[in-house]
Amino acid sequence: MKKYLKFIQISFYNGLAYRVEYFVGTFRNLVILLVQLCVWRALLTAGSVTTSTGVVTLREMNTYVLISSMIGTLLTVNVVWNMTDRIRNGQIAMDLLKPMNFQAYTFANMLGQNMFAFLFQLLPILAVGIIFVGMNFPSIPNLLLFQFTMINAIVISFQINYIIGLVVFWYLRGWQANIVWMLNRLFSGAYIPLWFFPTFLVTISNFLPFRLYYFVPISIYLGTLTPRDCLYAILQQFAWMIILYGLTMLEWRAAMKKLVIQGG
Amino acid sequence: MRTFKLSLRFFAAAVKSMLEYRLTTLIDIFTYILNFGVGYISTWVLLSKFQSIHGWTLYEVFFLFNINMVASGISGLFISSPMRGMEQMLQNGDFDMVLIRPMDSLFYTIIGRPNFTSTSALILGTGVFILCFTHLAIHITILKIVFLLAAILGAALIQTAILVVIGTMSFWLVKNTATYSLLNCFNNFLDYPITIYARSIQAFLTFVIPVAFVNFYPAHYFLNKTGDNLFFPALQYGTPIVGLVMFFMAYQFWKIGVNKYESTGS
Numbered sequence: 001m002k003k004y005l006k007f008i009q010i011s012f013y014n015g016l017a018y019r020v021e022y023f024v025g026t027f028r029n030l031v032i033l034l035v036q037l038c039v040w041r042a043l044l045t046a047g048s049v050t051t052s053t054g055v056v057t058l059r060e061m062n063t064y065v066l067i068s069s070m071i072g073t074l075l076t077v078n079v080v081w082n083m084t085d086r087i088r089n090g091q092i093a094m095d096l097l098k099p100m101n102f103q104a105y106t107f108a109n110m111l112g113q114n115m116f117a118f119l120f121q122l123l124p125i126l127a128v129g130i131i132f133v134g135m136n137f138p139s140i141p142n143l144l145l146f147q148f149t150m151i152n153a154i155v156i157s158f159q160i161n162y163i164i165g166l167v168v169f170w171y172l173r174g175w176q177a178n179i180v181w182m183l184n185r186l187f188s189g190a191y192i193p194l195w196f197f198p199t200f201l202v203t204i205s206n207f208l209p210f211r212l213y214y215f216v217p218i219s220i221y222l223g224t225l226t227p228r229d230c231l232y233a234i235l236q237q238f239a240w241m242i243i244l245y246g247l248t249m250l251e252w253r254a255a256m257k258k259l260v261i262q263g264g
Numbered sequence: 265m266r267t268f269k270l271s272l273r274f275f276a277a278a279v280k281s282m283l284e285y286r287l288t289t290l291i292d293i294f295t296y297i298l299n300f301g302v303g304y305i306s307t308w309v310l311l312s313k314f315q316s317i318h319g320w321t322l323y324e325v326f327f328l329f330n331i332n333m334v335a336s337g338i339s340g341l342f343i344s345s346p347m348r349g350m351e352q353m354l355q356n357g358d359f360d361m362v363l364i365r366p367m368d369s370l371f372y373t374i375i376g377r378p379n380f381t382s383t384s385a386l387i388l389g390t391g392v393f394i395l396c397f398t399h400l401a402i403h404i405t406i407l408k409i410v411f412l413l414a415a416i417l418g419a420a421l422i423q424t425a426i427l428v429v430i431g432t433m434s435f436w437l438v439k440n441t442a443t444y445s446l447l448n449c450f451n452n453f454l455d456y457p458i459t460i461y462a463r464s465i466q467a468f469l470t471f472v473i474p475v476a477f478v479n480f481y482p483a484h485y486f487l488n489k490t491g492d493n494l495f496f497p498a499l500q501y502g503t504p505i506v507g508l509v510m511f512f513m514a515y516q517f518w519k520i521g522v523n524k525y526e527s528t529g530s
Contacts, residue, residue, distance in 0.1 A: 024442045028449040034465075035452050042460035043314045178295040182302045192306055196313045 011112025337385030
């Protein structure tokens, strides 16, 4: 356990080496946030809109966009790229020699990056949200539930990225990630809340894990889920974590049989 | 003429080397088409629900989005990988090779290194243009078609100029990833008509970093939009000129960068 804490720390300090990239990233996030806010302001000219789950006000929509943008800073991490790099350049051979679990190591790495992103990317968005935009705050129980589902969300998102990353053992290009990101962008509700979706797209998204890390936590934050739906969503999160964990184990075992170290 | 012949030769060579990996290239193109497709699907979801955004309907927004898609496809096909690869070229000294060729340095850097995955944007863009033309009730004249083609070329030149500036920055900065995401992030404003933003942002996108000319102004003219409060009505026709001017300026900046270049000596 102690060594993984050390990995988190190292990965956090590594972030300092990419300060400029992080600041540019923060700027970029704020630009995208601004575009989103303007889009919703233009769409909700009446100040509110009726959806499948009730009436949504512009302030609620702004809160949605802000929370989604903050979640984005924690979930958009370089898990896939770090892994593909290590596998392609053979670094993985050294990793395997060390007395550590590769998945836990990758996870620890991500947590370090997350902490850095929390300080330098998430907090600026929160500040902008509170000072310039105005956002809603949840009740204490909803806030606690939100935090709990967010922890699960980070794990699920990691597992999906890890599964994509391991594909590099068979297909040495990293592009397969694009297909998953595409599904993710649409079905997670990161940009458009699922309550605006046509029914058939909502049905598809119910069979995918992506909405569990944007749409579900944000809905809990906004208080649009009934307690029963909340419980149901949390159970779904756990079910997906177990399924995805099983997949990572199977994939890892197959990958170890397949392992080809390039240029030894 | 000689330049033209040479570029054809270089391009043919690049196509041949791409064909060595045709399956990989095809998979890449396919995944990019899906990926870009999500942008259109998102717009479709939003505008099926809300009908229009600031008076622009679904196919009008598609048309707007699409000019940028095709223009970035063209600049991406020819310019993006050499310019993004500039930092690498400068670090390992390959740029010395460019300087000893009897050719313009920018031309030689760019030519022969096309990025074929960008054809995905061209394929998808052409498809969506056809879709838009069948759904939009606009009277199409020869003049309009000529204008559209000129505007797309102008838009591609604007995107090219931005990429050349990013590449040239490598002469001063060791890494250009930060410059790339910084300058590229203004493209995020182009997915919707710029009239949804505050007046100051519209002014910024028109006069400071004039990316609004990539798609908003030409689309405004082509779709006969009225009611949007433009700074000057003449801006609608500006894209080809703005493209040429920006490219010229970027080219001058490139020359300053080349003059400043000192080889790593490896």
